[in-house]
Amino acid sequence: xxxxxxxxxxxxxxxxxxxxxxxxxxxxxxxxxxxxxxxxxxxxxxxxxxxxxxxxxxxxxxxxxxxxxxxxxxxxxxxxxxxxxxxxxxxxxxxxxxxxxxxxxxxxxxxxxxxxxxxxxxxxxxxxxxxxxxxxxxxxxxxxxxxxxxxxxxxx
Amino acid sequence: xxxxxxxxxxxxxxxxxxxxxxxxxxxxxxxxxxxxxxxxxxxxxxxxxxxxxxxxxxxxxxxxxxxxxxxxxxxxxxxxxxxxxxxxxxxxxxxxxxxxxxxxxxxxxxxxxxxxxxxxxxxxxxxxxxxxxxxxxxxxxxxxxxxxxxxxxxxxxxxxxxxxxxxxxxxxxxxxxxxxxxxxxxxxxxxxxxxxxxxxxxxxxxxxxxxxxxxxxxxxxxxxxxxxxxxxxxxxxxxxxxxxxxxxxxxxxxxxxxxxxxxxxxxxxxxxxxxxxxxxxxxxxxxxxxxxxxxxxxxxxxxxxxxxxxxxxxxxxxxxxxxxxxxxxxxxxxxxxxxxxxxxxxxxxxxxxxxxxxx
Amino acid sequence: xxxxxxxxxxxxxxxxxxxxxxxxxxxxxxxxxxxxxxxxxxxxxxxxxxxxxxxxxxxxxxxxxxxxxxxxxxxxxxxxxxxxxxxxxxxxxxxxxxxxxxxxxxxxxxxxxxxxxxxxxxxxxxxxxxxxxxxxxxxxxxxxxxxxxxxxxxxxxxxxxxxxxxxxxxxxxxxxxxxxxxxxxxxxxxxxxxxxxxxxxxxxxxxxxxxxxxxxxxxxxxxxxxxxxxxxxxxxxxxxxxxxxxxxxxxxxxxxxxxxxxxxxxxxxxxxxxxxxxxxxxxxxxxxxxxxxxxxxxxxxxxxxxxxxxxxxxxxxxxxxxxxxxxxxxxxxxxxxxxxxxxxxxxxxxxxxxxxxxxxxxxxxxxxxxx
Numbered sequence: 001x002x003x004x005x006x007x008x009x010x011x012x013x014x015x016x017x018x019x020x021x022x023x024x025x026x027x028x029x030x031x032x033x034x035x036x037x038x039x040x041x042x043x044x045x046x047x048x049x050x051x052x053x054x055x056x057x058x059x060x061x062x063x064x065x066x067x068x069x070x071x072x073x074x075x076x077x078x079x080x081x082x083x084x085x086x087x088x089x090x091x092x093x094x095x096x097x098x099x100x101x102x103x104x105x106x107x108x109x110x111x112x113x114x115x116x117x118x119x120x121x122x123x124x125x126x127x128x129x130x131x132x133x134x135x136x137x138x139x140x141x142x143x144x145x146x147x148x149x150x151x152x153x154x155x156x
Numbered sequence: 157x158x159x160x161x162x163x164x165x166x167x168x169x170x171x172x173x174x175x176x177x178x179x180x181x182x183x184x185x186x187x188x189x190x191x192x193x194x195x196x197x198x199x200x201x202x203x204x205x206x207x208x209x210x211x212x213x214x215x216x217x218x219x220x221x222x223x224x225x226x227x228x229x230x231x232x233x234x235x236x237x238x239x240x241x242x243x244x245x246x247x248x249x250x251x252x253x254x255x256x257x258x259x260x261x262x263x264x265x266x267x268x269x270x271x272x273x274x275x276x277x278x279x280x281x282x283x284x285x286x287x288x289x290x291x292x293x294x295x296x297x298x299x300x301x302x303x304x305x306x307x308x309x310x311x312x313x314x315x316x317x318x319x320x321x322x323x324x325x326x327x328x329x330x331x332x333x334x335x336x337x338x339x340x341x342x343x344x345x346x347x348x349x350x351x352x353x354x355x356x357x358x359x360x361x362x363x364x365x366x367x368x369x370x371x372x373x374x375x376x377x378x379x380x381x382x383x384x385x386x387x388x389x390x391x392x393x394x395x396x397x398x399x400x401x402x403x404x405x406x407x408x409x410x411x412x413x414x415x416x417x418x419x420x421x422x423x424x425x426x427x428x429x430x431x432x433x434x435x436x437x438x439x440x441x442x443x444x445x446x447x448x449x450x451x452x453x454x455x456x457x458x459x460x461x462x463x464x465x466x467x468x469x470x471x472x473x474x475x476x477x478x479x480x481x482x483x484x485x486x487x488x489x490x491x492x493x494x495x496x497x498x499x500x501x502x503x504x505x506x507x508x509x510x511x512x513x514x515x
Numbered sequence: 516x517x518x519x520x521x522x523x524x525x526x527x528x529x530x531x532x533x534x535x536x537x538x539x540x541x542x543x544x545x546x547x548x549x550x551x552x553x554x555x556x557x558x559x560x561x562x563x564x565x566x567x568x569x570x571x572x573x574x575x576x577x578x579x580x581x582x583x584x585x586x587x588x589x590x591x592x593x594x595x596x597x598x599x600x601x602x603x604x605x606x607x608x609x610x611x612x613x614x615x616x617x618x619x620x621x622x623x624x625x626x627x628x629x630x631x632x633x634x635x636x637x638x639x640x641x642x643x644x645x646x647x648x649x650x651x652x653x654x655x656x657x658x659x660x661x662x663x664x665x666x667x668x669x670x671x672x673x674x675x676x677x678x679x680x681x682x683x684x685x686x687x688x689x690x691x692x693x694x695x696x697x698x699x700x701x702x703x704x705x706x707x708x709x710x711x712x713x714x715x716x717x718x719x720x721x722x723x724x725x726x727x728x729x730x731x732x733x734x735x736x737x738x739x740x741x742x743x744x745x746x747x748x749x750x751x752x753x754x755x756x757x758x759x760x761x762x763x764x765x766x767x768x769x770x771x772x773x774x775x776x777x778x779x780x781x782x783x784x785x786x787x788x789x790x791x792x793x794x795x796x797x798x799x800x801x802x803x804x805x806x807x808x809x810x811x812x813x814x815x816x817x818x819x820x821x822x823x824x825x826x827x828x829x830x831x832x833x834x835x836x837x838x839x840x841x842x843x844x845x846x847x848x849x850x851x852x853x854x855x856x857x858x859x860x861x862x863x864x865x866x867x868x869x870x871x872x873x874x875x876x877x878x879x880x881x882x883x884x885x886x
Contacts, residue, residue, distance in 0.1 A: 010493065017478065023708045024477045024646055025214040036219045047660070049667040049682065056586035077579035111680060112582040112673040122885050126667065216649035312530050316552070316867070386643060389714055395538040395641045396867050475711070479716045480643025482868040483552055 005045045005124050051111040051126040054081075054104055056144040063152040064145055066123035068099035072115035081115060098151055106132060107140040161457050162278035187397045189281055193270055197419055202232045204418040207465075208472055215476045234410065244407035247310055250312035254308035258406065259412035260390025261301030268294045272348050273426050276436050276457035280349060285350035288336050291427055292329065295382070299325040299422065302384075302401050304389060305413070309404040320483055321391035325382055327490040332378035334498040338505040339431045341515065353436035359434035360432035364514050367505035374498050379472055381486070383417065386477035388486060395480075420470055431465035433501045436460040471482070528843035529556060534563045537699070537743050538641050538871045541881030545858075545870075552866045557859040565885040572845040577603045577677060577812040580845065584832075585671035587849060588883035590630040591825040593622045596675035598823035601756055602832045603677040605821055606646035606814035614802040615679030616757040621795050622666070622674060623823075624788040628656040630706065630826035631785050634878045638778070639710050642719045642868075647709050654702055655696045661688065677812060679805030696789060715883070720775035724861035727772055733766045734860065735853035738828025739784060740877055745775035750824035764791050772852070774869075777876040811841060827851055827878050851883040 027033055037044060046052075057062050068085040087099040116124055124144070134140060170186070172181035206221070206229065210426035213220025221228035246255055272287040274280045284290055299322055306318020340346055342364050343354040354360075360368050381388035392400035402413045429435060440448045481489065508514055528549040534542040546570060548556040572580040581599045585592035597619055605612060609618075636651030659669040665685040666672035674681050684726035710716050726736070731744040741748050749766040751759045767783035769776035814836035822831045828850025835844040854877050860869045 008788050012496075013852055016712045016714045019708045020477045020710075021473055023474065023705055025218060028211065028214045028473075031214065033217055034214070034219060036216045036657070038219070038222075043617065047664040047667070047685070049665070049685070050663055051667040075578070077575050107728065110582060110671070110673075111668060112576060113667060114673075117676075131605075212645070215648050217653060218649065312528055316549075320552075389643070389869075393643070393868070395643060396871050398537060476646050478644060479639060479710070479713060479719060479866070481715055482719060484864055484866060485715075485718055 030132045046130070048128070049126075049130050050130070052128050052130040053106055053111075053112055053126070053132065054109065054115060054124050054144065055127040056102060056146075057150065058146055058149055061152075062146060062149045064123055064149050065098050065121040065155045066102060066145065067121055067151060067154050067155060068097055069120065071118045071120060072124060073133045075114045075118035077112065077114065078108045078110060078112075080105045099105050099145055100145040104144050105140065106142060107137060115132075123155075161276040161455075183334070187355045193267060196270070197267065197415060200422050201415040203237065204422065204468065205232045205235075207468070208418075208475075211469065211472045212476045214417055215473075239411040240408055241481070242407035244409050245404070246394075247404045249310040250413050251308035251310070254363075255404075256409070258301045258305035258308060259409045259416070261304060262298050262416040263301075263412050264415045265294065265297035265301060265496050266423060268297070273423065274348050274352055274430065274435055275460055276455070279457070281353075283347060283349050285347045286301045288340060288346050288427075291423075292333050292336060295420075296325060296329055298416065300414060301416075305405070306401040309401070311404050312398070313397045313489075314401050314403050316390045317393065317397045317403070320393075321384060321401060323483070324384070324388065324390060324486060328373075328378045328388075328494075329499045331374050331490060331494040332382060334495070334502055335375040336376065336431060337502060338364075338371035338498075339368055339474045341502070341505050341509045344464070344510040348430055348435070352430060352437060355434040355437050356440075358440065359437065360431065361432045364508070365506070367501050367508055368432065370501045371498065371505065372428070374494050375428055375432070376467070376470065376502070379428065379491075379493060380474060383420045383424055385417075385421065385471055386475040389475075389480060390483055390486060393480060420475035421471060422464065425464045425471065426460070428467050431458065433467075434459075435463075466494065519666075519721070526550070533871070538837045538874060538878055539881070540637065540874070543855075543879065543881050543884070547718065547861060547862075547867075549867070552872055554862050554865055554867065557862045557870065559855055559858060560631075561885055563885065566882075569845050569847060577606075577814060577842070580672040580842065581675060581677075582671075584847070585673055585885050586882060587826060587847065588825055588830070589670055589798060590633060590810050590880055591626050591827065592671050593619075593626040593674060594823055594825040595830060596673060597623055597757075598825075598830050598832045600675040600677050601821040601823065602819050603812065603833050605813065606819045606834065606836060607677065607808070607812060609678045609806050609808060611679055611757070611806055612803040613758075613800045615795075615804050615806070617799050618680050618684060618804060619675060619797075620759065621692070622662075622680075622764075623673075624791045625658050625661065627656050627793075627826045628785055628788045629662075630789075631781050631810050634781060634826075635706065635710070638872075638875035638878075639716070641871045643677065644713075645708065646718070647706070650702075650705065653884070654695075654699050657698070661695065662689050662852060664688070664691065670672055671849055674803060677776065678808040679803065681805070683804045684799070689796055689799070691724065696792060696796075700789065702878070706782075711778075717775065718866070719872055720778055721757075721771075721773060722874070722879060723774045723865060723869045724777075724876065725773045726857055726861050727806055728770075731772070732858060734857040735759055736828070737850050737853060738786050738824065738826070739767070739777055740828060740854045740857070741778040742767060743780045744772035745770040748829065750829055752824050756821070756823060762791055762794055764794075765789055774872050774876040781878070811840065813838060822848075825850060827880065828854060836875060848885060849883045851877075851879055851881075855879060857885055 004015045056064050056066060068083055070083050073083050082103040084100040085097055087095045088098045090096050113126060116126055169185065172184055210220045221231035224231045224234050246252055269291055271282040272280065272284050272290055293404045303318045306314040306408045339351065339360055342360060343351045345351060361372055401408055405413060436449040436459050437457050438454060440451060530547050530549060530550040532547055533539040533543040534544040534772050538546065544560040544563060546558040546560060547554055562870060568583050571583055581596050584595040584599050613818055632651045636648035639647035662672055663669050663681065666674040724746050728745045731741045733747050737748050745768060747766060747768060752766050764787045767780045769780050814834065816836055816838040819834045820831060822829055829848065830850060831848030833846040834842050837843040858873065858877065861873050
């Protein structure tokens, strides 16, 4: 009894080991299962919703939809966004609040999407770019509104 | 003329003896052999590390090294260059002499074992008449180097790894020795060349059937343990002891350990191929004259290297499939399973050999 | 070193495992006392990755603080966010739309699957088999892709908002999840071939790191760690949240109490998660994915506590509100911390290799322990 148990133990063990070896042997010979993505040569296909960084969308007339309401700045948990506002003089001679610079600290951003959610005019969105490495940290602080851009007509 | 390493060696020998004094010829031959050995070491290290990385990559659904050189073939060369120029640190509180000596002890031990191995027909450095005894004796010197490294590093992880390695190699020497004895019983000789010659009409693994197959399996398990390879890599055990006995080594001293590990694998697989798979003997099947004739055309060195690399592949296959054993399970496996089985197997083999129940 | 050992009366060896060690899965620092290979004492030293998330949350609004909980137990980020959203909803008494509830549960279970896959691979790597790690990541990657498509991120999704979820499901979601499930079910037998059935693995797991039912309760273990000792503690069953009460699934319970029991519980949980996803994937109701909430959330004065079952165990979220814009105090009861406290009990008298296996089966995520 002891002997038969001993022998069946040995054979059971060897069988379980061979099962595992068959599996790795299968993958060794079937190269189509390889899942490596050769990244710099082979760019990954990112989902459209992928959150890479905050961008401000500008149309062809270099106009954006940001009213400078600072809803995003308030929604941001990390102080990533700083909005500097100025007062434009409208043709009617009224003062109107507008953004001067929309400062975005990429180095602080956690891509939580709360600012985009909070924006009432849809001025900012998340872009797909993910290659953010730079040599100097200060390059990560970005101004999102393009130079010379102004607010689109009709956006309040 | 047929390609053979032995004829090249012979012609060099004749040429040297014809052109200079015999003592000078002998010295030059020593130097040539030494250089060849070191060259073999370097090439083996590069090839085997590359092979390991590729084998592991394919088993793990990866591509492996593929950037340096064609298909990544020069990756190990680049790694070696990096290791050569790295600083070799000696930790504070380490026993400097032993610490620096250890990698060389490990290296020299594995270099010594190369001597009796027949790389091709009549191509042996030293055909000693107690070849297998020499191999099993000298191959266990390496553990002294590992113990030295573990002790001298002044690191608790290293010490634990070295102690594990000591216990492991002492135990597994037994069943490795016993399984080698099985073949000695069958071939009735201890020298490597006569063991190979006894396999002229068929390899021992076929001729000796059950006892030899059992001893082959035990031999493979035991040498895997002796070379500290997974699933018996307790001396290194990276998830437990970070890197075990070579935790504190860096640069070229680490590279020597690394190289010695791979050369050891080559050596034990070469011994396995010699004892069980006929060394450089080509595969002959019974009366198939045409087949046997074609097999004879393949150079003997190719046969030897092919068999050795097949065994190396099997050992790598183990490594990339199995989890590691625990230290007490490792010793249980040896003392409760392998040793009794190989002892009974030795009796069985003796019975088979005396009764002549083998082919 | 010799002098150091000689200083102790018993000749014990004290080793620092971590904070930089391959098998502590992060910056856990264990001071272990060894007698030869046998462990006499394990003393975890915490705090290497303490980011004071609880204190940070006190200065964040009720919408903002949820994102930071993804960084606690990053492998079950969704479930952490879910618990926080539940707590805020409890305070505001928001009725979450049926569709949002189903989406949340689907995401939770996908997260649980991904977390358990990573655990499986990491455990195999801890006990020395490196190949399964890559096989586990092959399937986990598909879940990450599904997450990326719907939630916009792969690991720290921040998909749950008070009142529902941030976006609606991606149109391809159902198809992708079904494809994944078919594939994963065909790969699960491979997991068994490679690891579960392996004799070496079984010997490494069985009778290692035993903890009895009573001890598991008194150490406050939860999740698979406690269920392996026979403690029925699945929050999804005991205190069902969202639509878990309407789902058919069984709580994975083992009585062995050792590493092998914990392994089997987690493997069974993977199968249960698959069955939950299968029940829901074709029955996602139409409707809103988020309830209408005010722009500024203010919890009424009081204390609110919710709990969810993360991949590691019970996560409790305790919010004290003074009626202001931000919580007065937030406390997270993280499963990893309590499970880690039982490590010394489990590892005593075992070998060093066992310590690694025990840590692997506890499925420790260090940021979850330190917060």
